[in-house]
Structures are given as structure tokens and as C-alpha cells.
Amino acid sequence: MACTSSFNIIKARFTAFLEENGHRKTPERYAILEEIYSTNEHLDIDSIFVKMENNNYRVSRATLYNTMELLIESRLVRMHQFGDKVTHYEKSFFDGKHDHIILTDTGEILEFSDPRIQEIKETIEDVFNMKIDDHSLYFYATRKKKLK
Amino acid sequence: MACTSSFNIIKARFTAFLEENGHRKTPERYAILEEIYSTNEHLDIDSIFVKMENNNYRVSRATLYNTMELLIESRLVRMHQFGDKVTHYEKSFFDGKHDHIILTDTGEILEFSDPRIQEIKETIEDVFNMKIDDHSLYFYATRKKKLK
DNA sequence: GTTTGTGCAAATGCTTTGCAATTTG
DNA sequence: CAAATTGCAAAGCATTTGCACAAAC
Numbered sequence: 001m002a003c004t005s006s007f008n009i010i011k012a013r014f015t016a017f018l019e020e021n022g023h024r025k026t027p028e029r030y031a032i033l034e035e036i037y038s039t040n041e042h043l044d045i046d047s048i049f050v051k052m053e054n055n056n057y058r059v060s061r062a063t064l065y066n067t068m069e070l071l072i073e074s075r076l077v078r079m080h081q082f083g084d085k086v087t088h089y090e091k092s093f094f095d096g097k098h099d100h101i102i103l104t105d106t107g108e109i110l111e112f113s114d115p116r117i118q119e120i121k122e123t124i125e126d127v128f129n130m131k132i133d134d135h136s137l138y139f140y141a142t143r144k145k146k147l148k
Numbered sequence: 149m150a151c152t153s154s155f156n157i158i159k160a161r162f163t164a165f166l167e168e169n170g171h172r173k174t175p176e177r178y179a180i181l182e183e184i185y186s187t188n189e190h191l192d193i194d195s196i197f198v199k200m201e202n203n204n205y206r207v208s209r210a211t212l213y214n215t216m217e218l219l220i221e222s223r224l225v226r227m228h229q230f231g232d233k234v235t236h237y238e239k240s241f242f243d244g245k246h247d248h249i250i251l252t253d254t255g256e257i258l259e260f261s262d263p264r265i266q267e268i269k270e271t272i273e274d275v276f277n278m279k280i281d282d283h284s285l286y287f288y289a290t291r292k293k294k295l296k
Numbered sequence: 297g298t299t300t301g302t303g304c305a306a307a308t309g310c311t312t313t314g315c316a317a318t319t320t321g
Numbered sequence: 322c323a324a325a326t327t328g329c330a331a332a333g334c335a336t337t338t339g340c341a342c343a344a345a346c
Contacts (some may be wrong), residue, residue: 024320024325045310060328065311081229085336086310101272104281112272116264124249124260124287133252134288139272141280172300172345193335208303213336233311234335 007037010076010093017074028059032067036077042088042109080136082109099137155185158224158241165222176207180215184225190236190257228284230257247285 014033018025035052036043043051045064052059068089071077078092082102099117101110121132162181166173183200184191191199193212200207216237219225226240230250247265249258269280 022325026320026326028327058328061310062312062329063327066326101276101278101280103278110276112276114268114271116268120262120264121287123262125289128249128258128260128289130249130251130289130291132249132287132289135286136288137285138283139269139280140282140284141273141276141278143278170300174301174345176302206303209335210304210337211302214301 028063029067037091042090044086101139104140105142176211177215185239190238192234249287252288253290
């Protein structure tokens with residue numbers, strides 16, 4: 001990994017989560033966590049499977065799915081449905097909270113962050129008297145053509 | 149239908165869309181459109197299938213999926229992935245644009261509308277030089293307990 | 297009459313599940 | 322050593338596809 005020391009913080013968080021919830025600390029779980037944190041991409045299960053295989057780490061798809069559940073519960077990973085049928089996963093620390101723009105013609109995915117979302121969230125919490133744990137915002141867009 | 153005259157506007161829009169794009173005006177397509185506009189719920193393919201069957205209208209699931217594509221393209225219907233695996237559809241006229249709050253403990257879905265989303269959208273369009281055609285925003289929340 | 301759409305049934309592909317073997321605590 | 326986890330293969334299930342028949346234009 002590029003930045004080993006900061007990954008240790010993540011590992012420690014995961015360990016804490018596993019212990020608090022009575023889950024076992026298996027090597028597979030840490031290997032999967034590490035794989036997801038080694039990239040900024042939005043990976044699907046199959047990409048993770050292949051990447052790990054290329055690193056000579058065999059893990060079953062079943063374990064991948066199971067571990068994803070834990071990673072999401074522990075908030076170390078976020079889950080996305082960009083429109084194709086597969087589920088994508090991305091690390092959710094060191095990246096700040098961000099949302100996504102999906103370019104509908106090319107399939108490209110851009111990221112952005114806007115503080116007004118937080119404001120909307122607070123308004124909703126007040127008006128509806130609820131606690132918002134998470135949100136997802138996607139914009140579907142196309143690039144404007146440059147004028148000649 | 150409760151409000152026949154306003155549904156005629158929708159039907160006319162759909163007709164225009166079909167004609168402009170060289171698609172045929174089949175009774176199945178109008179029947180499906182009508183079914184979706186007869187409720188405020190977020191329906192999945194199977195619910196639509198069953199509801200139509202109860203109305204003694206037989207239509208195949210294949211046709212439902214095909215027609216959904218047209219309805220979404222014509223912007224008469226919007227599509228949602230609330231987190232369970234099925235796709236949900238809802239009419240997109242007479243309801244105004246709105247977004248959704250998903251209560252993660254009960255599965256309930258609430259609707260809201262906030263003008264700041266429009267503002268964020270305009271900022272993004274400027275900053276990234278793109279045209280945003282659509283968005284989807286979901287908040288994942290739980291109700292606050294009442295204090296005794 | 298051509299071409300497009302429909303319905304059926306089979307195929308697809310992501311995800312889940314059951315279970316024996318293994319590993320963790 | 323008891324209980325949780327893994328891996329494998331089979332099962333599930335929403336959606337898609339291929340093709341013969343029917344309907345629109």
C-alpha cells in the first residue's frame with residue numbers, strides 16, 4: 001500500500017468493530033479490507049475477486065459477499081448501484097464524503113462534494129423528527145459540447 | 149381513474165413520444181401506463197403484473213420490462229432502487245419532483261422536496277460544464293424515539 | 297405485406313444458501 | 322472443543338433474450 005500507517009487506523013477500526021460485535025478476526029476479512037483500500041476505484045465483487053486472485057490470494061465469492069456486509073455495517077465501505085446491475089463498493093475513509101455524477105453517455109463516474117447536502121439533511125431531520133444515518137445522491141449528466 | 153381528464157394529458161404525451169420515435173401504439177403500452185398512473189405507490193414489475201391480472205388484463209412480464217424502458221425514456225415514469233433487489237417504478241407527473249427517505253428499520257418510504265437540490269445541480273452544471281438530466285437522492289434514516 | 301411488438305419459455309448472471317471441512321477463540 | 326467462518330456447488334430470482342405468432346401501420 002502507498003500509505004501503510006494510515007491503513008493501520010482503518011484496520012484498528014475494523015478490529016474494534018469485529019470485537020464489539022462478536023465476529024472473528026479472520027485473515028480473509030483483513031485481506032478484503034486491504035484490497036478495497038488499495039484503490040480509489042468503485043469495485044464490484046468480481047473485480048475484487050480477480051484482483052485478489054492476481055495477488056495470489058484465493059477467497060471465495062461467498063466470503064466476499066459476507067465480508068462486504070460487515071464492512072458496510074462498520075461504515076468502512078460504501079455501496080453503490082450506479083445503474084448497471086452490479087453493486088459497486090468503495091472505501092469510505094480518507095476520501096471524505098462525496099457524491100457521484102454519472103455520465104450517461106460514457107458511463108464515466110465523477111465525484112463531488114457540496115455542503116448544502118448536509119444542510120438539507122439537517123432540515124429533514126428536524127422536520128420529520130428523524131435521525132439520518134446516510135444518504136446517496138447521484139446526478140445523471142452529459143458533458144456540454146465545446147463551442148467552436 | 150379518479151381524474152380522467154388529467155390522465156388524458158399523460159396519454160397524449162405518451163402518444164407524442166411513441167410517434168416521434170417510431171414506436172407502435174399498442175393497447176398493452178397504454179394499459180401499463182394507466183396502471184402506473186392509477187396509484188401513488190412505488191411499484192415493482194411483479195406488483196404491476198398482479199394488479200393488471202386482477203383487472204383482467206393479461207400482459208407478459210417481457211412486455212412490462214420493455215414498456216418500462218419506453219416510459220422512462222419518455223420521462224413519464226421514474227425508476228428507483230431502494231435497496232431491496234427489485235426495481236421500483238413511479239409516475240413522474242402530477243407529483244412534482246420529489247426525493248425519498250428510506251426508513252431502514254421499517255422499510256417505509258417517505259417523500260420530500262427541497263429547492264436546494266436544484267441549486268446544487270446548477271452549481272455542478274457550471275463547475276463541471278455539463279448538462280444534468282436527472283438526479284436521485286435518498287436519505288437513509290430512523291425515526292427518533294419520543295421522550296417520555 | 298412489412299415490420300414491430302407480444303408472449304412464452306429458456307437462458308443469464310448476480311447474489312444467496314446449505315453443508316462439510318476448517319479455523320478461531 | 323464449541324461455535325463461527327470458509328469454500329464449493331447448487332439454488333434463487335429479477336431481468337433479458339430468442340423465436341414463433343399476432344398486431345400495427
